[in-house]
Amino acid sequence: SYAVESVIQWPKPIALSSSAKAITDLIDRVLDGAPVAQLFQVSINADLAINGKDVFQLSNGSSSGSILISASSGVAAAMGFNYYLKYVAQSSFYWSGKNIRLSGSSLIPLSTPIRILANDFFRWYGNPCTFSYSAVFWNFSRWEKEIDWMAMNGINLVYATTGMEYIFSK
DSSP, X not given: OHHHHHHOOOOOOOOOTTHHHHHHHHHHHHTTTOGGXXXXXXXXXXXXXXXXXXXXXXXXXXXXXXXXXXXSSHHHHHHHHHHIIIIISOOEEETTEEEOOOOSSSOOOOSSOEEEEOSOSOOEEOXXXXXXXXXXGOOHXXXXXXXXXXXXXXXXXXXXXXXXXXXXXX
């Protein structure tokens, strides 16, 4: 098994220069522009991935009351933010709303860094009915909320049939 592991070329998560900004924007949207949103520091580095799987690490940030999210991709950083909300701040963000318990001028500090490895390379979302029954009526703000939710829950592969007929015809 070790011999096979040593020759497999695992895919690396994509770390775009714009990923950190996209995640700070996501954090700002989820926290409704509250000043505490500015206390999350985001760092994206694809080399953090382990055998191609996404990784995030939460630690206390460089300034007092801040949290650093270091991650292998933008989706991994969003997962890290969601992990902090759920398990540190006892908060939640879900399809029909949110219950955020962050306020004041600082974030809840961590006693020790938290490092999480994704279970799988790809985390799937959607089915053929999703885009015909529900999503067909969504506007941009509803889609943006859904995409934020997807990223925060680690989704990195979305079932999208719209436009596939064109690709198949080529």
